[in-house]
Amino acid sequence: MVARSALIYLSRQEGLKDFATQFPLFKKLTARFVAGETIEQAADAIREINARGASASFDHLNESVSRVAETEEEVREYLRVLSRIDDTGIRSNVSIKLTQFGLGIDSELAYKNARVVVEDAARRGNFVRVDMEGSDVTQITIDIFKRLHAEYGENTVGIVMQSYLRRTVDDVKDILKMPARIRICKGAYNEPASVAFPDKKDVDDNYVRIMQMLLSSGVYHGIATHDEKMIEATVSFAAKNNIGKEAFEFQMLYGVRRDLQEQLARDGFNMRVYVPYGAAWYPYFMRRLAERPANVWFIAKNLFRP
Numbered sequence: 229m230v231a232r233s234a235l236i237y238l239s240r241q242e243g244l245k246d247f248a249t250q251f252p253l254f255k256k257l258t259a260r261f262v263a264g265e266t267i268e269q270a271a272d273a274i275r276e277i278n279a280r281g282a283s284a285s286f287d288h289l290n291e292s293v294s295r296v297a298e299t300e301e302e303v304r305e306y307l308r309v310l311s312r313i314d315d316t317g318i319r320s321n322v323s324i325k326l327t328q329f330g331l332g333i334d335s336e337l338a339y340k341n342a343r344v345v346v347e348d349a350a351r352r353g354n355f356v357r358v359d360m361e362g363s364d365v366t367q368i369t370i371d372i373f374k375r376l377h378a379e380y381g382e383n384t385v386g387i388v389m390q391s392y393l394r395r396t397v398d399d400v401k402d403i404l405k406m407p408a409r410i411r412i413c414k415g416a417y418n419e420p421a422s423v424a425f426p427d428k429k430d431v432d433d434n435y436v437r438i439m440q441m442l443l444s445s446g447v448y449h450g451i452a453t454h455d456e457k458m459i460e461a462t463v464s465f466a467a468k469n470n471i472g473k474e475a476f477e478f479q480m481l482y483g484v485r486r487d488l489q490e491q492l493a494r495d496g497f498n499m500r501v502y503v504p505y506g507a508a509w510y511p512y513f514m515r516r517l518a519e520r521p522a523n524v525w526f527i528a529k530n531l532f533r534p
């Protein structure tokens with residue numbers, strides 16, 4: 229738990245980021261979790277994922293952007309991604325972070341930037357998932373999502389909910405009334421016990437409870453996890469309640485539990501792989517290390533290998 233908090237703390241340290249991103253060996257090691265720095269590299273990874281029977285979601289890595297011009301460049305990048313998906317015919321949607329579109333500068337700027345991307349996705353019949361970030365932006369992320377959803381509908385834009393937050397069951401009830409498509413995950417940020425369950429068991433129990441609410445709702449949701457217990461709970465709840473495999477999808481991260489990704493796709497479940505790419509990989513990469521102590525050993529072994 230301490231190691232997790234420390235790694236998430238380090239993920240926000242600018243100085244370390246500058247050091248790490250200039251260290252070629254470190255960069256090489258990110259290849260396990262990051263599909264490259266360009267759209268083309270990510271598209272190549274997605275072609276392979278598609279060939280293994282899964283769909284994907286492009287994620288251009290960047291968050292907490294603090295300059296307006298950079299947020300506009302993020303919009304252009306996502307428009308290029310949506311166009312590339314159409315040109316190549318790969319099976320993928322996109323995931324965005326509102327802090328990448330300027331949430332830290334001005335929430336109206338983030339809304340307007342996100343709207344450009346969602347509008348382009350609507351025109352192309354594609355889908356935009358709004359990722360969920362730290363609890364300081366949960367409410368504003370939901371508010372902006374609701375505005376986008378009111379304009380473009382459930383088949384064009386969806387949101388993410390985190391089972392570690394105490395508020396999430398209420399948020400899910402509210403969002404299901406819209407109705408809207410939800411990706412449920414456990415949550416990847418450092419949160420105080422006042423807002424998030426400190427014990428893994430409570431996070432997991434809440435995850436199962438929310439998964440059941442989602443599967444019972446009749447809307448197409450994403451069950452995002454690599455946890456076999458969560459997956460088994462989902463598979464057995466669906467079977468017991470006659471919920472078809474086409475009614476939801478499992479989602480996992482690029483480079484994590486590829487065996488399980490392939491197994492679920494072979495078993496006929498819809499499987500989507502989240503594919504991050506881009507130069508600003510540092511905070512994403514550090515959160516992945518934080519999720520599993522063994523990942524730190526894997527990196528350390530390779531860094532110091534003679």
Ligand SMILES: Cc1cc2nc3c(=O)[nH]c(=O)nc-3n(C[C@H](O)[C@H](O)[C@H](O)COP(=O)(O)OP(=O)(O)OC[C@H]3O[C@@H](n4cnc5c(N)ncnc54)[C@H](O)[C@@H]3O)c2cc1C
Nearest residue numbers: 359360413414415416452453454455479480481502516519
């Ligand atoms: C598609 C997708 C989208 C996501 N989007 C968001 C988001 O918008 N906001 C957000 O806060 N979080 C997001 N997450 C991250 C999520 O919140 C968790 O931090 C992450 O998925 C780990 O939780 P878990 O459900 O896999 O369970 P855990 O209990 O953390 O892990 C279960 C098992 O999975 C394996 N595993 C998990 N993580 C790793 C890893 N990094 N490396 C290697 N093995 C691992 C290990 O075998 C571990 O024992 C997303 C996750 C996925 C899969």
